Amino acid sequence: MKISEIVRQLDLKTYSAGDGEREISGVVSGDLLSFIMAEAREGWMWITVQVHLNVAAVAVLKDVPFVLLASGRQPEKDLVERCAAEGITLAGTPFSSYEAAGRLWETGQRLRE
Protein backbone atom coordinates (compact mmCIF):
# COMPACT_ATOMS: atom_id res chain seq x y z
CA MET A 1 0.00 0.00 0.00
CA LYS A 2 1.37 3.40 -0.96
CA ILE A 3 2.05 6.07 1.66
CA SER A 4 -0.32 8.46 -0.15
CA GLU A 5 -3.13 5.88 0.06
CA ILE A 6 -2.62 5.42 3.80
CA VAL A 7 -2.64 9.20 4.29
CA ARG A 8 -5.90 9.44 2.36
CA GLN A 9 -7.64 6.41 3.89
CA LEU A 10 -6.86 7.45 7.46
CA ASP A 11 -7.37 11.16 6.72
CA LEU A 12 -3.98 12.08 8.17
CA LYS A 13 -2.50 15.52 8.63
CA THR A 14 0.82 15.67 6.79
CA TYR A 15 3.75 17.62 8.25
CA SER A 16 6.39 16.40 5.79
CA ALA A 17 5.35 14.97 2.43
CA GLY A 18 8.19 12.54 1.73
CA ASP A 19 7.62 10.14 -1.15
CA GLY A 20 3.89 9.38 -1.34
CA GLU A 21 4.50 6.76 -4.04
CA ARG A 22 6.62 4.63 -1.73
CA GLU A 23 5.12 1.23 -0.94
CA ILE A 24 4.80 0.31 2.74
CA SER A 25 5.46 -3.35 3.46
CA GLY A 26 4.88 -3.51 7.22
CA VAL A 27 4.00 -1.53 10.33
CA VAL A 28 5.59 -1.25 13.77
CA SER A 29 4.12 0.62 16.72
CA GLY A 30 6.13 1.73 19.74
CA ASP A 31 7.62 4.58 21.72
CA LEU A 32 10.88 3.02 22.92
CA LEU A 33 13.56 4.00 20.43
CA SER A 34 15.70 0.91 21.03
CA PHE A 35 12.67 -1.31 20.48
CA ILE A 36 12.11 0.34 17.10
CA MET A 37 15.84 0.01 16.32
CA ALA A 38 15.43 -3.71 16.95
CA GLU A 39 12.10 -4.33 15.25
CA ALA A 40 11.58 -1.93 12.34
CA ARG A 41 12.47 -3.10 8.84
CA GLU A 42 13.26 -1.22 5.68
CA GLY A 43 10.12 0.18 4.05
CA TRP A 44 7.93 -0.05 7.15
CA MET A 45 5.65 2.52 8.72
CA TRP A 46 6.22 3.52 12.36
CA ILE A 47 3.40 4.64 14.67
CA THR A 48 4.54 6.51 17.80
CA VAL A 49 3.77 9.27 20.29
CA GLN A 50 7.39 10.46 20.42
CA VAL A 51 7.69 13.82 18.68
CA HIS A 52 11.31 14.92 19.15
CA LEU A 53 14.19 15.11 16.67
CA ASN A 54 15.52 11.66 17.42
CA VAL A 55 12.49 10.08 15.80
CA ALA A 56 13.97 11.18 12.47
CA ALA A 57 17.39 9.73 13.35
CA VAL A 58 15.84 6.33 14.10
CA ALA A 59 13.78 6.45 10.90
CA VAL A 60 16.85 7.32 8.81
CA LEU A 61 19.03 4.67 10.42
CA LYS A 62 16.40 1.95 9.90
CA ASP A 63 15.26 3.06 6.40
CA VAL A 64 11.74 3.77 7.68
CA PRO A 65 10.06 6.12 5.15
CA PHE A 66 6.84 6.91 7.05
CA VAL A 67 6.28 8.02 10.65
CA LEU A 68 2.77 8.50 12.02
CA LEU A 69 2.34 10.51 15.22
CA ALA A 70 -0.66 9.22 17.17
CA SER A 71 -2.93 10.67 19.86
CA GLY A 72 -2.83 14.16 18.36
CA ARG A 73 0.82 14.63 19.31
CA GLN A 74 2.34 17.66 17.61
CA PRO A 75 5.85 17.27 16.17
CA GLU A 76 8.62 19.56 17.34
CA LYS A 77 9.74 21.97 14.62
CA ASP A 78 13.19 20.41 14.16
CA LEU A 79 11.61 16.97 13.67
CA VAL A 80 9.48 18.29 10.81
CA GLU A 81 12.51 19.98 9.23
CA ARG A 82 14.68 16.89 9.53
CA CYS A 83 12.00 14.60 8.07
CA ALA A 84 11.55 16.98 5.15
CA ALA A 85 15.32 17.07 4.55
CA GLU A 86 15.56 13.27 4.67
CA GLY A 87 12.50 12.63 2.47
CA ILE A 88 10.57 10.97 5.29
CA THR A 89 6.79 11.27 5.38
CA LEU A 90 5.69 12.64 8.77
CA ALA A 91 1.96 12.66 9.48
CA GLY A 92 -0.32 12.94 12.48
CA THR A 93 -3.70 11.67 13.65
CA PRO A 94 -5.94 12.41 16.64
CA PHE A 95 -6.44 8.65 17.04
CA SER A 96 -4.39 6.59 19.47
CA SER A 97 -1.76 4.15 18.17
CA TYR A 98 -4.29 1.38 18.81
CA GLU A 99 -7.08 3.00 16.84
CA ALA A 100 -4.84 4.21 14.01
CA ALA A 101 -3.48 0.69 13.55
CA GLY A 102 -7.01 -0.71 13.81
CA ARG A 103 -8.29 1.62 11.10
CA LEU A 104 -5.37 0.70 8.90
CA TRP A 105 -6.12 -2.98 9.43
CA GLU A 106 -9.77 -2.37 8.55
CA THR A 107 -8.85 -1.03 5.12
CA GLY A 108 -8.37 -4.68 4.23
CA GLN A 109 -4.67 -4.20 3.63
CA ARG A 110 -2.63 -6.51 5.79
CA LEU A 111 0.70 -4.76 5.92
CA ARG A 112 3.06 -7.41 7.15
CA GLU A 113 5.96 -9.30 5.69
Place this chain on the structure above:
Amino acid sequence: MFEAPYVEEYSVQAGDFTAIGEASTKFRATLKMLGIPSEIVRRAAVVAYEAEMNALIHAGGGTLSMTVTPDHLEIRAADRGPGIPDIALAMQEGYSTASDEIRELGFGAGMGLPNIERNSDTMVIDTEVGAGTVLMATIRFSAAENQKSGEGRQAAEQ
Protein backbone atom coordinates in the same frame (compact mmCIF):
# COMPACT_ATOMS: atom_id res chain seq x y z
CA MET B 1 37.01 -1.56 -3.07
CA PHE B 2 39.83 0.05 -1.06
CA GLU B 3 43.07 -1.12 0.52
CA ALA B 4 43.87 0.96 3.61
CA PRO B 5 41.48 1.02 6.57
CA TYR B 6 39.12 3.98 6.54
CA VAL B 7 38.71 5.69 9.91
CA GLU B 8 36.10 8.21 10.98
CA GLU B 9 35.74 9.64 14.49
CA TYR B 10 33.28 11.96 16.21
CA SER B 11 33.08 13.50 19.61
CA VAL B 12 29.71 12.91 21.24
CA GLN B 13 28.82 15.78 23.55
CA ALA B 14 26.45 15.93 26.47
CA GLY B 15 23.55 18.30 26.11
CA ASP B 16 20.46 17.85 24.06
CA PHE B 17 19.45 14.19 24.16
CA THR B 18 17.20 14.58 21.17
CA ALA B 19 20.26 15.23 18.98
CA ILE B 20 21.59 11.72 19.62
CA GLY B 21 22.19 9.89 16.38
CA GLU B 22 24.24 12.50 14.57
CA ALA B 23 27.46 10.46 14.54
CA SER B 24 25.57 7.26 13.66
CA THR B 25 23.84 9.00 10.78
CA LYS B 26 27.22 10.18 9.45
CA PHE B 27 28.64 6.65 9.73
CA ARG B 28 25.65 5.35 7.80
CA ALA B 29 26.18 7.89 5.02
CA THR B 30 29.87 6.91 4.82
CA LEU B 31 29.09 3.19 4.60
CA LYS B 32 26.55 3.79 1.86
CA MET B 33 29.09 5.92 -0.01
CA LEU B 34 31.65 3.10 0.29
CA GLY B 35 29.16 0.72 -1.29
CA ILE B 36 28.76 -1.53 1.78
CA PRO B 37 25.70 -3.86 1.42
CA SER B 38 22.57 -2.35 2.95
CA GLU B 39 22.02 -5.22 5.41
CA ILE B 40 25.48 -4.53 6.87
CA VAL B 41 24.79 -0.79 6.89
CA ARG B 42 21.58 -1.33 8.87
CA ARG B 43 23.34 -3.53 11.44
CA ALA B 44 26.15 -0.98 11.78
CA ALA B 45 23.58 1.79 12.20
CA VAL B 46 21.96 -0.04 15.13
CA VAL B 47 25.33 -0.70 16.79
CA ALA B 48 26.52 2.89 16.34
CA TYR B 49 23.25 4.44 17.47
CA GLU B 50 23.00 2.37 20.64
CA ALA B 51 26.67 3.00 21.48
CA GLU B 52 26.21 6.71 20.88
CA MET B 53 23.08 6.74 23.03
CA ASN B 54 24.85 4.90 25.87
CA ALA B 55 27.82 7.29 25.84
CA LEU B 56 25.53 10.31 26.03
CA ILE B 57 22.97 9.04 28.52
CA HIS B 58 25.25 7.27 30.94
CA ALA B 59 28.61 9.01 30.55
CA GLY B 60 27.72 12.54 29.44
CA GLY B 61 29.52 12.01 26.14
CA GLY B 62 32.59 10.36 24.66
CA THR B 63 34.10 9.46 21.32
CA LEU B 64 32.58 7.29 18.66
CA SER B 65 34.81 5.95 15.91
CA MET B 66 34.38 3.62 13.00
CA THR B 67 37.11 1.75 11.14
CA VAL B 68 36.30 0.14 7.82
CA THR B 69 38.63 -2.45 6.29
CA PRO B 70 38.07 -4.56 3.16
CA ASP B 71 36.56 -7.44 5.17
CA HIS B 72 35.00 -5.95 8.29
CA LEU B 73 34.08 -2.79 10.13
CA GLU B 74 34.67 -1.91 13.75
CA ILE B 75 32.73 0.56 15.86
CA ARG B 76 34.37 1.81 19.02
CA ALA B 77 32.73 3.93 21.69
CA ALA B 78 34.88 5.31 24.50
CA ASP B 79 33.77 7.37 27.46
CA ARG B 80 35.00 8.57 30.81
CA GLY B 81 31.73 7.90 32.53
CA PRO B 82 30.89 5.95 35.67
CA GLY B 83 31.71 2.52 34.21
CA ILE B 84 29.46 -0.55 34.36
CA PRO B 85 29.58 -2.30 37.76
CA ASP B 86 27.80 -5.44 36.55
CA ILE B 87 28.02 -6.18 32.81
CA ALA B 88 25.81 -9.29 33.02
CA LEU B 89 23.05 -7.18 34.58
CA ALA B 90 23.53 -4.42 31.97
CA MET B 91 23.21 -7.06 29.24
CA GLN B 92 19.79 -8.13 30.55
CA GLU B 93 17.06 -6.91 28.28
CA GLY B 94 14.93 -4.34 30.11
CA TYR B 95 17.54 -3.42 32.71
CA SER B 96 18.43 0.26 32.65
CA THR B 97 19.76 2.90 35.01
CA ALA B 98 18.47 5.79 32.89
CA SER B 99 16.43 8.53 34.59
CA ASP B 100 12.65 8.88 34.22
CA GLU B 101 13.13 12.08 32.23
CA ILE B 102 15.24 10.24 29.65
CA ARG B 103 12.86 7.28 29.56
CA GLU B 104 9.92 9.54 28.77
CA LEU B 105 11.70 10.50 25.56
CA GLY B 106 11.86 6.84 24.60
CA PHE B 107 15.49 6.26 25.60
CA GLY B 108 16.71 3.96 28.35
CA ALA B 109 14.65 0.93 27.35
CA GLY B 110 17.36 -1.41 28.58
CA MET B 111 17.82 -2.79 25.09
CA GLY B 112 21.00 -1.00 24.02
CA LEU B 113 23.69 -3.56 24.78
CA PRO B 114 21.51 -6.53 23.69
CA ASN B 115 20.81 -4.69 20.41
CA ILE B 116 24.53 -4.11 19.89
CA GLU B 117 25.40 -7.74 20.61
CA ARG B 118 22.64 -9.03 18.33
CA ASN B 119 23.80 -6.92 15.39
CA SER B 120 27.54 -7.44 15.69
CA ASP B 121 29.76 -10.48 15.17
CA THR B 122 31.95 -9.71 18.17
CA MET B 123 31.39 -7.32 21.05
CA VAL B 124 33.92 -6.51 23.74
CA ILE B 125 33.29 -4.25 26.72
CA ASP B 126 36.22 -2.93 28.73
CA THR B 127 34.92 -1.05 31.73
CA GLU B 128 36.19 0.23 35.04
CA VAL B 129 33.97 1.74 37.68
CA GLY B 130 34.87 5.39 38.11
CA ALA B 131 37.13 5.45 35.04
CA GLY B 132 34.99 4.78 31.98
CA THR B 133 33.94 2.27 29.37
CA VAL B 134 35.24 1.24 25.97
CA LEU B 135 32.96 -0.80 23.77
CA MET B 136 34.22 -2.43 20.58
CA ALA B 137 31.94 -4.15 18.12
CA THR B 138 32.88 -5.70 14.78
CA ILE B 139 30.76 -6.68 11.82
CA ARG B 140 32.26 -8.91 9.13
CA PHE B 141 31.30 -8.42 5.50
CA SER B 142 31.58 -12.04 4.39
CA ALA B 143 28.09 -13.55 4.12
CA ALA B 144 29.33 -16.97 5.26
CA GLU B 145 30.61 -15.49 8.50
CA ASN B 146 27.54 -13.38 9.17
CA GLN B 147 25.64 -15.87 11.27
CA LYS B 148 24.50 -13.30 13.79
CA SER B 149 22.38 -11.00 11.71
CA GLY B 150 19.73 -9.52 13.99
CA GLU B 151 17.10 -9.32 11.29
CA GLY B 152 17.93 -12.80 10.04
CA ARG B 153 17.49 -14.16 13.54
CA GLN B 154 14.08 -12.50 13.92
CA ALA B 155 12.96 -13.71 10.52
CA ALA B 156 13.87 -17.25 11.51
CA GLU B 157 11.70 -17.00 14.62
CA GLN B 158 8.59 -15.95 12.73
